[in-house]
Amino acid sequence: MSIIQEFLRYNRQTILPEIGDEGQEKLKKARVLVIGAGGLGCPILQYIATAGVGCIGIMDFDTVEIHNLHRQILYTEDEIGQEKAIVAKTVVSKLNPLISVDAIPKKLTRENASKIIQQYDVIVDGSDNFATRYLINDTCVQFHKPLIYGSILKFEGQVAVFNHNGSKNLRDLFPEIPNPKEVPNCNLNGVLGTLPGIIGTMMAHETLKLILELPTLKNELVLFNTLNWNFTKLDF
Known part of the structure; x- marks a missing residue:
């Protein structure tokens, strides 16, 4: 694709004085790993890809199931049974052929993290269980990687940025992994399909701002109840 076509693709964001050509070059050089290509991961991947993040890794060991389709908008019934990471790579690459996309159809473990x-x-955490979230967090702390965090349940979501420019991490907010039996989850309690779109887009927004060196959340947890539009930001 020519420089002119690239200019036309990104023009609506590069005309922002906070971004410009310099900011677009930062996005182009960035390498972002999205762990989880489900409800949160799908909108995250769409928006960071179309914004021009130059290299995106998609890590997910799961396959597409019919109950995913009301919220995981990268997939259709034609992909049921296929690996999410592989399907997501194909779709994201079509959204923006200028970028590089790596599919990692594996589970994140202590051995490979x-x-x-x-x-x-x-690193962007779109996972759906606490064991994975804490493994991601601890590995990011070890290697000084900034982490975009989000979670969803029913009508509510959370967003935070951890381990960035000296900020705190997940264990500073929640020191120990909760007992899974004591924590509600979407499998049992459900989620309205639009909620992960809202929270995932917020996570993508923080990811892009972080790369662009714009102000991001710092030692703050956003709590967003979309049933009554109650938006709370807590310091920690």
Whole structure:
């Protein structure tokens, strides 16, 4: 694609004085790993890809199931049974052929976390369980990687930025992994399909701002109740 076509693709954001050509070059050089290509991961991937993040890793070991389709908008019934990471790579690459996309159809484990996370500049946590969230957090702390965090349940979501420019991390907010039996989850309690779109887009927004060196959340947890539009920001 020519420089002119690239200019036309990104013009609506590069005309912002806070971004410009310099900011677009930062996005182009950035390497972002999205762990989880589900409800949160799908909108995150769409927006960071179309914004021009130059290299995106998509890590997910799961396959597409019919109950995913009301909220995981990268997939259709034609992909049921296929690996999410592989399908997501194909879709995201079509959204923006200028970028590089890596599919990692594996589960993040203690054995592979260090090797994989070290390869990227920014890590985005779109996972759906506490064991994975804490493994991601602890590995990011070990290797000084900024982490975009989000979670969803029913009509409510949370967003935070951890381990960036000296900021705190997940264990500063929640020191220990909760007992899974004591924590509600979407499988049992449900989620309205638009909620992960809202929270995932917020996470993508913080990811782009972080790369662009614009102000991001710092030692703040955003709590967003979309049933009554109650937006709270807590310091920690």
